[in-house]
Amino acid sequence: MSDHRLTQTEASLNVTGADLVNIKVNGIAVKVPKGENVIEAAKRAGVDIPYFCYHPRLSKGDAANCRMCLVEVAMPRKNPDGTEVIAKMPKPQTGCTLPAAEGMEIQTETPAIARDRKGVLEFLLINHPLDCPVCDRGGECPLQNNTLFYGPETSRYIEEKRHFPKAYPLSEQVVFDRERCIHCARCTRFTEDISGDAQLGFLKRGADLEVGTYAQTSFKSKFSGNVIELCPVGALLSRTYRFKARPWDLHTQKSICSQCSNGCNIKVDYRLNSLQRINARLNEEVNEEWTCDRGKFGHEYVNSPNRLTKPLIKKDGEFVPVEWSEAYRLLAAKLKEANGNVGGIGGYRNTNEDLFVFQKFFREVLKSNHLDSRIGRYGDSITKPLFERFGYYTMGNAISELETMKTIFVLGASLADEQPILFLRVRKAWRFKGASVIHANTFDTVDTTKVSDFAAANLIYKPGTEITLLYGLLNLLLVDNTNSIEITPQMTSLMKAAGEYPLEKVAEITGLDPKEILKTAKLMATSPTAFIVGDTVTESPDYLAIMQALGDIAVATGNEKNINVPVREVNSQGALELGILPDFAPGFVSVSDPGANTHQMLTSAANGTLPMLWVLGAKLAEKYPDRELVQAALSTAFVVVSELEMTETAQYADLILPAASFAEKDGTFTNCEGRVQRIYKAFDILGDVKPDWLIFTEIASQMGTNFPYFSARDITLDLSKSVPSFTGITPKSLGDSGIRLRN
């Protein structure tokens, strides 16, 4: 039965406060938190109550519209003469809205309840078409399951059912079958409570009630894929997965989403070596049970027909497919010729295992420190200001810690785009935990899913005025001391810097309303306050100065540990931790002779002093800001590219090595908060493709050094031994939810 649960939530999710009450579920005595709803309370007693509309992560008050969770309840009552009796409520109650109270006795399996459930299901099935054989939900459908367990054998309704056109396209990703909808309101509550775009709502009334978007516009949301999984029937369906397979055709493997650095836990559903769909997997610490649309629908590249299947060597400007032996022979010859003068760029999309062997190969075999995984404009300095001042890299908070914040200051980020799961946490903190959110950026997106929708203060400042804004805030906090912060001696130096930024001047320079700035300063004085910094700041030429100012504010408000500069790509964080950096070996251990960073490598490759470049899955030609430099560098040097597909960068290569995608190999990824999580090989490797760690191991052995690795597991175990920060991280200890590296 647990496989067919409607939600992935376990009872442990609920806070076990000190306030416990004794209840009985089907005669089983159990202690539950006071006020917990009966569905969750019954789960603790091991009793499943069927339901459709209830979902613990959605607001509860609006539910109780499917009527499936009816239970019989008896409560202790005092008679006028003082004797206490257990009095049964005359009518069945909905379990999802009924809070547990002392002495409550719940019956879920009485004949009356069985009859009620039959009635509810017969009612729901009046208009639900029985086209289960062609419905994508068939086989994993809560309505199907509950009907099988609790439903009537036949229906008394012989009239014509309600009919609507099939497969109405709600958006690019979601199709909607209005006939199948049972009006549980899960999707509408999701867009209201979780994603916050409130795109779906109920139209019309009574029997004509239907879910829809306003004026039939497209369902625009960055999290629309979740409603497909939430829908307890086959009304909302994925367009990409439509008619591709039935649930029993699929095999499922646990994995981690490869689209951004948030590290959502996902389930890869595949059939015959091809990925069919992505579903969310529960991880309370990271994504809870959500995915973003980029993650859910963006994995087509795994089975793209453009995947490279054989090593390619460029001969006279044409790529010729060759065997691995020939590719290795050429590679070994060229590496010997270069004699350590080799640069390695990229790796932010590879597993920790790939990266560890990558840097080991460069540092131990080639004796080269020319390694860099950062290809942003000012990528070089990303880690510096935080580490030098506060001693941690990128994110000071865990993703789940954001919930506990009183104020969250989102600076220069289109958060829903850049860090979708952080966005959901920020929104959760605001919606369910009462946090205030401040949004500051040079622009506001026109998207429907955005922070400014629920921000208490919305600061759209003029480009380049971040420093003024931050010091203006600091001025308000310390010099004007609008919130009467206790001034410690170390703050006096900060006050000096801030003193030059009085409110009127700041308002004039940044183009903001002084009231808005005052409001922001008021909110920021509360502790804990988390800062989330995004692209506008990290791509700014003033990055270091802005981080200095932000650091000053953090110090003034006592939030030194709450600055977050999350990285962007799936394993950017892992690449930092594992020393794909010119100046640090794995575990941020300084190296004695730092190599060149990406920009320096490209410059020296362009002028011919660096004869060879190994590009590990980095989209240099597409993403590097200085396009001409990249073109010059890649056409001058001998370029090896490890890639999945023929990208623009790969076009410049002299040798292309086809790599395995995340679904075809084992390993671990490190997400933006530093959580190491496992991925598992789902299906067999296509063609002559190899995982990157194997390529490095094999070429190392060609060069005369044997690495003792036969599987990704060997490398993970070696990592836990040889990298201090990875101590204790083994495939076994990682489990399903991963372990966060200490910062």
Added chain:
Amino acid sequence: MSLGTFLKSTIDGANALRTGFGITFRHYAEQQLKTKPVDTIQYPEERREQYPRTRWRHVLTRYDNGLEKCIGCSLCAGACPARCIYVQAAENTDEQRFSPGERYAAKYEINMLRCIFCGFCQDACPTGAIVLRKDFELSDYTREDFLYTKEMFLEAAPMETMIPASTIGAMNRENAAK
């Protein structure tokens, strides 16, 4: 050996021959004159009638109007204990319609070497599309040839031209078949 013994053995031998050939001649005569029923049949020229519920080679049937009954739901594959059925579904369009409704089987393959002819697929089929019929002659030369495809299973279409099913309501269907 005495003369008496010699004669006796000769006569016994002749009797034995007569008995033996007698049986042969009698059967030959019976067969030629067809006076008695015969169990042996002359396969492959002659074929025995199969029992009505015999389960052999699968057939994907059609409606009278020529549309395929199979909707590509893959329930047969789910029911198959030998896991030998592969179904790949696709969506009908009004221009290219294979079955009534939204979905049809783009690919339908059965590995006949694995199939145990249990008929569960026939039981599971919600539209009665797949049926096991009486063609038992399934031998072939290579293993690959036993991967039967949809084209091999599909009943021959009736001679009428196809009519887009979007235009066929429940009422018109009978007219279309005529």
